[in-house]
Amino acid sequence: MARSDGPDRQAENRSAQVVTVDAEEQARRLDNFLLGRLKGVPRAHVYRIIRSGEVRVNSRRAGPQQRLQAGDKVRIPPIRTAPGVEGRALGPGGAAWIEQRVLYEDTDLLVLDKPAGLAVHGGSGVSLGAIELLRAARPGAESLGLVHRLDRETSGCLLVAKRRTSLRHLQAQFRDGNVRKVYLALMLGKLEGRGRLVDAPLFTAERRGGERHVRVDSAGKPSQTRFEVQERLPGATLTRAVLLTGRTHQIRVHAAHLGLPLAGDSRYGSESGALARQCGLRRLFLHAAQLEFVSPSDGRRIRVDSPLPDELAGVLERLRQQPDGKVEGA
16 A cells, blocks of 8 residues: 655645555556545546646656556645535444445455345445445545446446556456456346357447446447346346456346346336336346455455345246236336
8 A cells, every 4th residue: 555755644634745555556547546546526527637747656647547666655745625424324323334244255355245225346436436435434444446337226246456456457357357246137038049149249338327328339349248048037037147358238138148147237228117116126127246356465366246136036036926827018
């Protein structure tokens, strides 16, 4: 963790400070280094102080993409920030609430059982996300970093690194396709056979309501999802969706591409009101059920499982009780 050679942390945004970069921050870009330290400061303002020359690296001006080296001294000017997460309510049970959702933890990382409705990080109108809550629950744990992302509506396994070296190691595994990612997804309609491999490129078309909108397009990036039938239900199919690539909204778009959108998906799916009314579905039926990856420290294979949330298990149980196959209007 970088150490401060100026005023203490509580006063850092009221006067300039000089921070010495250590090995954990080695090779990090200047803009990401600042965004990690200046919680509550808008991204645009961080770039503004870099461009203006108020931020200095070893007493020289630097660009936002400059890679920092261990021992570099970064001057951070006084900045007026929005109130931090300290002192804010952390959820239904305060700090204990987020801590109780940790599924696995060691010296390098932790896996959080993220609930649906919680963004992975703050921004775009969201004041606090999972990473901010974890940092607030663990004062001094500034090096906590998101290894990957989950949609706000998706629940389940979220991998968080506890050190910069671990973050780089784990992110490389995601980039290289060496992480097994399995989701439970409820598709509206009948998936034929035992399953289906969808190999369809995905293109991020535009932003709608602050979120990216993705479509199948030959101009997009190669994308593969394997859907495996787990259970046939009235008007729907419960599947295991195995991500072979990791594109934004990949499972949701590939399911819709098959004509079998995910239950509760108002963005990419057809209207699922009938199923929602009869089975009490109030969210997207997509759950990150399993992550499997290699430990950054000793090379052992780690597998973490997240149980299906009660609200989704209840939907399945009510579907099973529907008479012979059909949900009205599905």
